[in-house]
Amino acid sequence: MIEARGLTKQFGSFLAVRDVSFEVPQGQVVAFLGPNGAGKTTTMRLLTGFIAPTHGQAKIAGIDVQADRIAAAERLGYLPENGPLYPDMTPMAILEFFGRARGMGSSALADRIDAVVGLCSLSTVAYKPIAKLSKGYRQRVSMAQALLHDPDVLIMDEPTSGLDPNQIKGVRQLIRELGRSKTVLVSTHILQEVEPVADRVLFIHDGRLVFDGAPAEMRAGSASLEEKFYQLTASPA
Numbered sequence: 001m002i003e004a005r006g007l008t009k010q011f012g013s014f015l016a017v018r019d020v021s022f023e024v025p026q027g028q029v030v031a032f033l034g035p036n037g038a039g040k041t042t043t044m045r046l047l048t049g050f051i052a053p054t055h056g057q058a059k060i061a062g063i064d065v066q067a068d069r070i071a072a073a074e075r076l077g078y079l080p081e082n083g084p085l086y087p088d089m090t091p092m093a094i095l096e097f098f099g100r101a102r103g104m105g106s107s108a109l110a111d112r113i114d115a116v117v118g119l120c121s122l123s124t125v126a127y128k129p130i131a132k133l134s135k136g137y138r139q140r141v142s143m144a145q146a147l148l149h150d151p152d153v154l155i156m157d158e159p160t161s162g163l164d165p166n167q168i169k170g171v172r173q174l175i176r177e178l179g180r181s182k183t184v185l186v187s188t189h190i191l192q193e194v195e196p197v198a199d200r201v202l203f204i205h206d207g208r209l210v211f212d213g214a215p216a217e218m219r220a221g222s223a224s225l226e227e228k229f230y231q232l233t234a235s236p237a
Ligand SMILES: Nc1ncnc2c1ncn2[C@@H]1O[C@H](COP(=O)(O)OP(=O)(O)OP(=O)(O)O)[C@@H](O)[C@H]1O
Pocket: 011, 014, 016, 034, 035, 036, 037, 038, 039, 040, 041, 042, 043
């Protein structure tokens, strides 16, 4: 459902992503790990068609995201890091706006707004301006936007960043629930999140994929995931 083939991105003379290849089959929840500046966001932007690769190819549900971005976007929900939300709008208004932009008809859109407001626990803030919402609720509005068209594939960039422990728990439960029916790639800095949520870990360092395996395999031979994180990033990739 997600395919990266030789993905490479160069900004000027700087190689941010270097020849990254992997495939994620249907129904897998994958944690995308790596230190700051490793290339996680850039890889996710390449996978979603948001930016074009210097070399290589990205496919979502078999669709080349550069050649047919609209068809790929229909199958894909993307939660960008600090995604833009119009602060004067309410969650209901913004979901309606995004749904219309996606060409959803009135009755299907009303049903889906109901579903995502429930799934993301937004009912108590549905009619408050986004400017007045806490960071946790704003994140849930972004999540609801990503889920609105019921995509098969979800790509989420640090969905728990800046949230309190209760909110993190809520997002973790939601990801686990979504993982029952969807293919999910989620980046995070919080290693404790990985084992309860993910079937697989992709670890990127200096723009290169340096580990691909189950969380238990990543931990094998080390005292903890943290220890393995230090080992994987101790020298340049
Ligand atoms: N548009 C750009 N122009 C120049 N350099 C960029 C651009 N976007 C990203 N980079 C650089 O590419 C590298 C990878 O950045 P990226 O945001 O993908 O890392 P990341 O793994 O998501 O980091 P973090 O965990 O801090 O979010 C960084 O050195 C960053 O400064």
